[in-house]
Amino acid sequence: NADAAMYVAKESGRNNYQYFTAAMNARVSQRLLLENNLRQALARQELALHYQPQYDLHSGTLVGCEALLRWRQPEQGLIPPDRFIPVAEETGLILPIGQWVLREACRQAQAWQDAGLPPLVVAVNISAVQFRQANLAALVQEALAASGLSPCWLELELTESMLMEDGERHTQTLAQLKAMGIRLALDDFGTGYSSLAYLKRFSLDKLKIDRSFIRDLPQDAEDAAITTAIIGMARDLGLETLAEGVETEQQWSFLAERGCAQMQGFLRARPMPADEITALLGRHRSATPAND
Ligand code: C2E
Ligand code: MG
Ligand code: MG
Ligand code: MG
Numbered sequence: 001n002a003d004a005a006m007y008v009a010k011e012s013g014r015n016n017y018q019y020f021t022a023a024m025n026a027r028v029s030q031r032l033l034l035e036n037n038l039r040q041a042l043a044r045q046e047l048a049l050h051y052q053p054q055y056d057l058h059s060g061t062l063v064g065c066e067a068l069l070r071w072r073q074p075e076q077g078l079i080p081p082d083r084f085i086p087v088a089e090e091t092g093l094i095l096p097i098g099q100w101v102l103r104e105a106c107r108q109a110q111a112w113q114d115a116g117l118p119p120l121v122v123a124v125n126i127s128a129v130q131f132r133q134a135n136l137a138a139l140v141q142e143a144l145a146a147s148g149l150s151p152c153w154l155e156l157e158l159t160e161s162m163l164m165e166d167g168e169r170h171t172q173t174l175a176q177l178k179a180m181g182i183r184l185a186l187d188d189f190g191t192g193y194s195s196l197a198y199l200k201r202f203s204l205d206k207l208k209i210d211r212s213f214i215r216d217l218p219q220d221a222e223d224a225a226i227t228t229a230i231i232g233m234a235r236d237l238g239l240e241t242l243a244e245g246v247e248t249e250q251q252w253s254f255l256a257e258r259g260c261a262q263m264q265g266f267l268r269a270r271p272m273p274a275d276e277i278t279a280l281l282g283r284h285r286s287a288t289p290a291n292d
Contacts, residue, residue, distance in 0.1 A: 046072050050271035054264045057256045062284050064121035067105040068271045089129045098130045106147035108274050117281040123155040128162045137176035151181035160192025178203050207234050211245025218254040231258045
């Protein structure tokens with residue numbers, strides 16, 4: 001609490017300066033520790049991908065999964081991506097880490113297909129730092145070639161702010177990726193810049209409606225209006241929609257009634273290790289009629 005801190009600062013004078021210095025030192029060394037540990041994480045095989053299922057909202061079929069990075073640090077335990085991805089981006093470590101994620105997700109998707117399981121689209125989050133690399137398309141191509149995965153099963157998740165940067169180069173990268181047959185999704189849609197011009201400029205396949213618009217559905221009238229508008233606009237533009245963070249049956253019905261195509265959320269499944277997806281796909285196959 002800022003007021004309380006100010007009050008303490010006035011009261012304690014010089015001691016307080018020492019207190020702040022100590023707190024700042026602690027923060028800086030904590031950050032350095034995180035950074036140094038992150039440098040080792042790949043080589044020490046502390047990084048893993050979990051996969052969160054994505055379902056067709058109408059048939060309930062498992063259609064895809066999003067690869068989500070997990071870091072199990074031996075001393076600190078599981079560190080959430082929201083804490084270490086920003087550090088990875090500032091240090092450039094996101095480049096080798098992001099390439100590992102791409103390769104690993106493609107390898108896993110192909111392994112499921114090789115096991116005779118129903119094919120799934122695997123979605124991979126791309127950082128703005130990765131997106132700025134001139135050779136992104138070649139790096140993606142390399143991951144596909146190493147795994148043998150057909151590009152139609154790979155979806156890259158980009159964010160609105162990435163599309164707003166430096167038009168020329170990004171337009172070219174996106175065109176290259178599309179020409180390769182890779183799917184493109186816009187993550188956290190609705191939270192970025194509100195210019196909609198790029199929706200027609202870039203050939204995207206899917207809008208992922210941000211969890212913040214889904215959370216208070218169906219009660220919140222504004223979120224209901226925004227979600228309905230996004231689904232309608234996407235349909236008219238020929239884009240698929242996926243609702244992120246669906247947690248209740250009421251949200252599911254609301255979205256299904258409005259024609260949202262897919263969902264991803266704790267209501268159906270949390271992110272899980274690859275072997276749990278394998279089991280899920282196995283059950284899914286036996287539950288699906290042969291003539292489906
Ligand atoms: P995101 O790409 O928007 O991923 C969805 C996040 O929402 C995941 O958090 C997921 O666990 C969470 N989520 C899904 N369904 C629900 C739900 O029903 N309720 C709630 N409360 N949360 C739900 P996670 O795994 O902690 O990832 C956070 C963010 O970290 C991701 O957001 C993404 O921006 C970033 N991230 C994760 N993995 C990678 C990666 O490999 N590369 C990059 N560049 N970023 C990543
Ligand atoms: Mg994502
Ligand atoms: Mg998202
Ligand atoms: Mg995000």
